Amino acid sequence: MAAILDTRSPFGTYRAERLVRAAWRLADRHDLSKSLRRRIRALVSWVFSGPYDLEAEGLKFRIYPGENYDDRKILAKGRLPERDEHKLLEPYLGNGKLFVDIGANIGSYSIFAAQKGAEVLAVEANPHTAAKLKFNIRANGLENVKVVETAVGPKEDTLPLWLEPSNYGFATLVKDLTTGEWAGNWSPTFVDVKPLTAITDDEMLTRIDVLKVDVEGFEDRVLLPFLRHAERSLWPRVILLETNCRPYWTEDCLSELANRAYKVTGQTNDNMVFELTA
Structure with missing residues (x-):
């Protein structure tokens, strides 16, 4: 029900x-x-x-x-999920930092980062989940979080976002992911898609201190086009990348991050943290 x-x-x-x-x-x-x-x-x-x-x-x-x-x-x-990930990110957050959260869900990362003093851009594709996210931001009295309702991908587009009613936070643009291990009662809703470069232009961002990308198998199509087309000054200092859906990537993010001077500085069961070293 x-x-x-x-x-x-x-x-x-x-x-x-x-x-x-x-x-x-x-x-x-x-x-x-x-x-x-x-x-x-x-x-x-x-x-x-x-x-x-x-x-x-x-x-x-x-x-x-x-x-x-x-x-x-x-x-x-009785506690936040992703506790280990929060511990890895906390040293990079604080007053004057900018945290961009791609796949913000209900805000467990965005609200945590905002409470630490960071300015937060929370990007969420699912309108139902975005409404919950906005409520949670208001409930915490936060004025340093902005929500952008869009999916993120390699180009401007409109695509089906696949939703499963027992876990709306696991919404995905990767249809192949809706079978096998994660089979369920999936159905599509069509959403607008924008490249991360377009979002950073719209928001007039000049830097990103921490970027989190958690979009259920679509991470490569969010991150790699951004690194290839954005000015190097806009490359995030730190990236938290969800890797538990890595088999659904069409390109390997890890090798490209290594080639662009990102070093792995932390890892959990589901995520890896990279820091720009040069």
Whole structure:
């Protein structure tokens, strides 16, 4: 059962009671088989779809656990997802820094970076998720985050963005990704696509301190055209690149980053951090 999207009620309207938290902790137990966990999650989603208003590590989120992985993690664990990635990025954030978040989802990176003092450009292609992102930014009283609603790719275009209702944060422009391991109830919605160079021109950016790219197998088509066409002065000092969908890339980002003097300075199960060394 789909949750009702509410971006108008004030934060704190929806409380997550103990039973809700316990149910979602059960649905998130990784000692259970994947198939059993999926069945439990479907039942819990039906009964406790949300929304719920929660604070995690001092940040406020209105979450919809039935339809987003990050939301489920916040509710089940009481903390932000991608904790290891945040630790890797934190030394590069702070006052006067610019963080560009491609694939911003509900804002777990953007709001974290903004709280650290960085100016943030949050780019999100899915209109449904972008509405949640904007609410979470307002709930935290942040004025240093700007949201751009577009997909990012090699050229101006209109493309199908594939959505799966149990995890809207896993929206993808790569149709091949919707089968096999990630097979589900996928459906397309058409979205505008812009190159990152066009976005940086529109926003009159003169530098990027940290760039995060997490777009479910489309990372190469976001990053490589930018590095090939942008002025070198605009190359990010630090890049956080999601690599868990690397088999769906059409070009290898890692070799090109190495050729452009980027060095790996951190790695997690799903992401790699690169720093420009020359």
